Amino acid sequence: SQQGEEDPQALSIQEGENATMNCSYKTSINNLQWYRQNSGRGLVHLILIRSNEREKHSGRLRVTLDTSKKSSSLLITASRAADTASYFCATDAIPLGGGFKTIFGAGTRLFVKA
Amino acid sequence: DVKVTQSSRYLVKRTGEKVFLECVQDMDHENMFWYRQDPGLGLRLIYFSYDVKMKEKGDIPEGYSVSREKKERFSLILESASTNQTSMYLCASRRRQGAHEAFFGQGTRLTVV
Numbered sequence: 001s002q003q004g005e006e007d008p009q010a011l012s013i014q015e016g017e018n019a020t021m022n023c024s025y026k027t028s029i030n031n032l033q034w035y036r037q038n039s040g041r042g043l044v045h046l047i048l049i050r051s052n053e054r055e056k057h058s059g060r061l062r063v064t065l066d067t068s069k070k071s072s073s074l075l076i077t078a079s080r081a082a083d084t085a086s087y088f089c090a091t092d093a094i095p096l097g098g099g100f101k102t103i104f105g106a107g108t109r110l111f112v113k114a
Numbered sequence: 115d116v117k118v119t120q121s122s123r124y125l126v127k128r129t130g131e132k133v134f135l136e137c138v139q140d141m142d143h144e145n146m147f148w149y150r151q152d153p154g155l156g157l158r159l160i161y162f163s164y165d166v167k168m169k170e171k172g173d174i175p176e177g178y179s180v181s182r183e184k185k186e187r188f189s190l191i192l193e194s195a196s197t198n199q200t201s202m203y204l205c206a207s208r209r210r211q212g213a214h215e216a217f218f219g220q221g222t223r224l225t226v227v
Binding site: 009033035040041042043044045048088090101102103104105106107 | 118147149154155156157159162170172173202204206208214215216217218219220221223
């Protein structure tokens, strides 16, 4: 079962606009991460927010976390054509035997038109 | 420059064949993961390992097995490949403790004919 679920499934915007993607999850978490995937490639880590944080910034990225609603959002400001990619949220299930089970959602496909 | 390397970028196998997908990381990470990615379904966890010779089932382990004989290497085995195992397979690794990111390989696109 998917721990994280993103919405929307797909998003198309003009260059310069902001893009907002949302993620919901089901169980308690230690942290939540966002990743980016260019077409047909592996995932690249963007940002991590811990369960005791509410907001975090990294360049044009802003992530919020609401543990009471079990949700997070990723905002990309002043989008560029190069931001076109799929974006995934990921959470760690409660550790088992010292390891972390990292679960991903289905992702949001972002298309930024030049 | 940290690296997770998957042995093949593209692979075509016949139904019933035994298939090995290899993954090697050079970061001394304890945790390693195998996911498969299908359109509309995101990444689904097949198996993961938190130490040498240790393995745990993920959400979709049926039809797969894994091997972790050395810390840096995590192998995914399809015992008898079937057409419904045609997919993109992604390997990842991360440190065991704390809030750390996962590092991914470039993916193996497996086609079973």
